[in-house]
Amino acid sequence: MLKQPATKYRPFAPIGLQDRTWPDAVLTEAPIWLSTDLRDGNQALVEPMDAARKLRMFELLLSIGFKQIEVGFPAASQIEYDFLRKLIDEKRIPDDVTIQVMTPAREELIARTIEALRGAPRAIVHVYNAVAPAWREVVFGMTVPQVMELVARSVTQVRRLTDAAPQTVWTLQYSPETFSLTELEVSAQACETAIAAWGEGRPIILNLPTTVENATPNVFADQIEWMSRRFGQRPGVVLSVHPHNDRGTGTAAAELALMAGAHRVEGCLFGNGERTGNLDIVNVALNLYTQGVSPGLDFSNIDEIRATVEHCNQLPVHPRHPYVGDLVYTSFSGSHQDAIRKAFAAHEAGDIWEIPYLPIDPKDLGRSYEAVIRVNSQSGKGGMAYLLESEYGLALPRRLQIEFSQIVQRVMDVQGKELSASDLWQIFRDEYRLDTEDGLQHRVQEVQGSGIDAVTVLHGELRWRGEAHAIRGRGTGPIDAFSRALGEVCGHAIRVVDYHQHAMGAGADARSVAYVEMRVDDSRTLFGVGVDADTTAAALAAVVSGLARVADRSPEQAQSQPEPVAVAA
Ligand SMILES: CC(=O)SCCNC(=O)CCNC(=O)[C@H](O)C(C)(C)COP(=O)(O)OP(=O)(O)OC[C@H]1O[C@@H](n2cnc3c(N)ncnc32)[C@H](O)[C@@H]1OP(=O)(O)O
Ligand SMILES: CC(C)C(=O)C(=O)O
Numbered sequence: 174m175l176k177q178p179a180t181k182y183r184p185f186a187p188i189g190l191q192d193r194t195w196p197d198a199v200l201t202e203a204p205i206w207l208s209t210d211l212r213d214g215n216q217a218l219v220e221p222m223d224a225a226r227k228l229r230m231f232e233l234l235l236s237i238g239f240k241q242i243e244v245g246f247p248a249a250s251q252i253e254y255d256f257l258r259k260l261i262d263e264k265r266i267p268d269d270v271t272i273q274v275m276t277p278a279r280e281e282l283i284a285r286t287i288e289a290l291r292g293a294p295r296a297i298v299h300v301y302n303a304v305a306p307a308w309r310e311v312v313f314g315m316t317v318p319q320v321m322e323l324v325a326r327s328v329t330q331v332r333r334l335t336d337a338a339p340q341t342v343w344t345l346q347y348s349p350e351t352f353s354l355t356e357l358e359v360s361a362q363a364c365e366t367a368i369a370a371w372g373e374g375r376p377i378i379l380n381l382p383t384t385v386e387n388a389t390p391n392v393f394a395d396q397i398e399w400m401s402r403r404f405g406q407r408p409g410v411v412l413s414v415h416p417h418n419d420r421g422t423g424t425a426a427a428e429l430a431l432m433a434g435a436h437r438v439e440g441c442l443f444g445n446g447e448r449t450g451n452l453d454i455v456n457v458a459l460n461l462y463t464q465g466v467s468p469g470l471d472f473s474n475i476d477e478i479r480a481t482v483e484h485c486n487q488l489p490v491h492p493r494h495p496y497v498g499d500l501v502y503t504s505f506s507g508s509h510q511d512a513i514r515k516a517f518a519a520h521e522a523g524d525i526w527e528i529p530y531l532p533i534d535p536k537d538l539g540r541s542y543e544a545v546i547r548v549n550s551q552s553g554k555g556g557m558a559y560l561l562e563s564e565y566g567l568a569l570p571r572r573l574q575i576e577f578s579q580i581v582q583r584v585m586d587v588q589g590k591e592l593s594a595s596d597l598w599q600i601f602r603d604e605y606r607l608d609t610e611d612g613l614q615h616r617v618q619e620v621q622g623s624g625i626d627a628v629t630v631l632h633g634e635l636r637w638r639g640e641a642h643a644i645r646g647r648g649t650g651p652i653d654a655f656s657r658a659l660g661e662v663c664g665h666a667i668r669v670v671d672y673h674q675h676a677m678g679a680g681a682d683a684r685s686v687a688y689v690e691m692r693v694d695d696s697r698t699l700f701g702v703g704v705d706a707d708t709t710a711a712a713l714a715a716v717v718s719g720l721a722r723v724a725d726r727s728p729e730q731a732q733s734q735p736e737p738v739a740v741a742a
Contacts, residue, residue: 185388188357188395195394198432203461203469205241205437206454207413208234210482211256212243212275213451214441218486226485227256233481234442235267238470243273243299243439247289248282254289261293273297273346278327287334295342297378298331304363305351317359321366328370345371346378348415353383353392357399364404374408380439382415383426385448390422394429401434413437416452418444423452424495428460442482443490443497459496463533472496475538502535503544505591507553510546514559517542549591554578557597564594566677567601570688573700580604605702606718611636612703613644613713618651629654637662637717638724652689655713659720667720668692674708689715693723 175181210230215221222230227245234242244260245253257274260266272293276286278300290296302313302323309315315323328345335343347367349360364379371377381400383393397414404410414435416426427438440446444453455475458468472478475497479490492499504510512529520527526534535542542563546556554574561567569577584600585592592600602608616633631654632645646658656667671690676683685708689701701719705711 190395195398195433207241207439208239209243209439210441214445217447230485241271246275248285257289271295275299278302278323283330293341297344297346299346301348301350303350305354324363324366325370328367344376348380351384352381376409378411378413380413386417386419390425390429393426394433397430398433405434415439418449424456427452427457456495503547505549506551510556514555550585560594570673606721612717651709652712665693685711687711687715691719
């Protein structure tokens with residue numbers, strides 16, 4: 174890296190646009206979208222698409238709802254030419270869709286391009302030539318008047334050839350390539366030249382690219398507003414933009430350009446394209462969607478779209494890619510998980526979407542909530558509670574969440590890797606001895622007395638540490654009676670301080686889950702958990718679970734940790 178990069182790089186010059194209006198504009202409708210996946214996207218691939226991949230991409234674009242599709246560069250290769258012929262000859266272009274093809278401003282290539290379009294019902298012929306100083310001087314060796322002559326000559330040729338094929342409805346697209354690097358007067362002159370050669374009032378798209386993104390997006394917006402003031406009201410003219418993403422601001426450039434007067438946007442799915450990519454159309458479309466504006470493109474099965482795009486381009490989409498990446502609906506961090514879980518609980522069908530950290534409802538794109546919360550060492554109790562509730566129907570009381578999250582954190586500290594919902598469930602089962610054989614086998618219980626004097630007498634056969642014990646206890650209710658009886662057998666004083674219970678599952682398979690917060694001898698409180706088809710049996714199993722957790726501690730653990738897990742008050 175240079176200490177003085179100014180000796181090598183020039184800053185972009187701002188546009189002295191007076192009274193710019195775009196900063197106050199609000200986008201309220203979708204632009205015309207042009208997919209250039211099959212052209213600009215394709216020309217940037219290590220291995221350009223073969224015929225089968227091209228067709229698959231074309232069909233995908235149709236299914237998403239694109240009405241304008243740049244299908245290739247037919248003069249570039251036989252594959253491109255044959256693909257275009259296939260679409261036309263096999264009548265694969267729906268009535269409401271217009272194909273576009275691209276050609277440089279070169280006579281033989283223009284001729285072959287228009288020849289390749291014979292029989293197409295509608296077509297946009299896209300002619301381009303670079304107009305920026307470096308290209309004029311270095312690539313073409315042309316003065317500005319010579320560049321204008323090239324434009325006039327090429328467009329006149331397009332007009333002559335297309336006039337000779339009136340069965341096709343023709344539109345011209347003229348792109349002053351390298352527009353954003355070019356003096357605005359030169360770009361405007363090139364566009365005026367193209368309009369004049371094509372015929373004032375005839376349909377023409379003026380497509381203004383950031384061929385290489387070179388400035389902050391506000392500068393591009395100024396350039397577009399400048400062009401819009403000049404051409405926006407001209408009959409037959411549609412102002413289009415074609416951003417690239419060299420500075421990582423392709424999306425912003427497109428959005429500000431729309432605010433500045435463009436009505437059409439060219440780009441590729443998930444931003445494939447030259448170098449750092451073309452504008453990501455999915456990104457702009459879904460940004461509009463999250464503002465309540467229908468984009469007119471359907472991404473309701475975004476994962477399938479991604480899989481097809483990855484197949485066609487033979488390039489992966491990054492896991493953090495906006496709206497589609499594997500990780501973009503996932504929160505690992507505890508405070509995010511906590512906020513998401515609370516907001517999901519408060520959200521009701523029909524409400525405005527206001528879930529923290531989720532700018533869009535993943536379900537709108539065919540994604541599930543399953544991946545929204547994932548648990549690793551950055552997570553807290555909320556995330557783990559969310560997974561156990563959403564996947565296993567366990568609504569852990571808050572203090573149990575705190576207790577269990579400390580157990581999970583210890584596992585995480587040892588393993589250091591993400592824990593899935595099923596990992597958490599297994600840790601939970603192990604920790605709370607849900608698979609134990611211990612417990613009350615037969616229970617007979619009766620209430621003696623009535624009202625405030627009523628007592629429950631409970632007896633039965635207890636299995637504890639593999640041995641059977643006949644037990645009998647009296648208490649204010651079955652839990653109290655059982656705790657006393659169990660305490661006698663095991664030599665501990667057990668006191669239940671809190672109790673929660675809920676149904677798990679539904680219908681005939683429904684079971685009851687009980688969470689008992691208890692104190693054993695002088696320990697701090699800890700939880701036991703029991704699951705059973707019978708509500709009381711679940712509660713008694715929870716008492717056994719809590720006691721087993723205390724009894725299983727080694728003497729060292731008992732010394733260093735007086736209770737299995739300290740629960741904050
Ligand atoms: C902004 C963009 O995306 S532009 C990229 C467009 N896409 C592609 O180029 C992919 C497909 N291209 C191809 O297959 C080939 O480049 C072809 C078939 C079009 C042309 O191939 P070739 O004739 O071998 O020439 P090559 O690609 O080297 O073109 C360079 C020549 O075209 C000229 N040229 C380049 N762009 C243009 C243009 N838009 N209009 C007129 N002439 C142009 C150059 O000045 C150069 O001329 P020179 O030979 O007199 O020096
Ligand atoms: C020719 C144009 C539209 C182009 O592809 C570019 O400038 O990137």
